[in-house]
Amino acid sequence: MYITDDGIKLNAKLDMPVGDVKKCPLCLVFHGFTGHIEEDHIVAVAKGLNEIGVATLRVDLYGHGNSDGEFREHNLYKWLNNILAVVDYAKKLDFVTDMYICGHSQGGLAVTLAAAMLRDTVKALMPLSPAYVIIKGAKEGELLGQPFDPENIPDQLISWDDRTLSGNYIRVAQSIDLDAAIKKFKGPVLIVHGDADEAVPVQESIEAAKKFSNCKLELIKGEDHCYGSHLDLVVKAVQNFVRELD
DSSP states (O other), rough: OOEEEEHHHHHHHHEESSSSSSEEEEEEEEOOOOOOOOTTHHHHHHHHHHTTTEEEEEEEESSSSSSSSSSGGHHHHHHHHHHHHHHHHTOTTTTTEEEEEEEEEHHHHHHHHHHHHTTTEEEEEESSSTTTTTHHHHHHHHEEEEEEOOOOSSSSOOOTTTTTETTTTHHHHOOOOOHHHHHHHOOOEEEEEETTTTSSOOOHHHHHHHSSSSSEEETTTTOOOSSSSSSSHHHHHHHHHHTOOO
């Protein structure tokens, strides 16, 4: 299925809980930078939620997976507009009782920003290995391992898989006040992060957890960015968190 955002088609998959469920919560699940909705960690978290009675809506964001848009031209503003469109779609589903939002890496950053805007709609927030470092790096002049002058932004960067990224990606990230977004969302938050993550420093999540008003931080010992060794512990942490929601 596709959800449309101002003419942009976003590839999406809706999975319902096992059994004859008439009403249930819905969790929106988003991937990270260069990711997509069929990655092992995205599918595992979605299935884990389905197992405990929560429907999931996984969505490929602009320039990723099977959605429209060029990777080079994606940025956080475009992703946030996508998320707003997905939430508008989800609001029309008659089975939904509560709405949760979950995202991995850059998706974890995006859902944090979105939750601040949608705090009247989103009941709980789950950033997984959130790439909060993107905002800091864009402002200080180092992103994707590449140094640059933050006052003279390059026309393009080269991403980890040798794909180009427009300088507008940096311009957008520089304009975002992450701390303000964190302070606005007062609902329950779960941050999950591997303490051996080489892509996104775990310290960023540790510091962010202190700034949220109601946050649980789950550190997975020895785990990497996409949870290649202990994905079951990530799923368990998400399930336990959701079970405890009112």
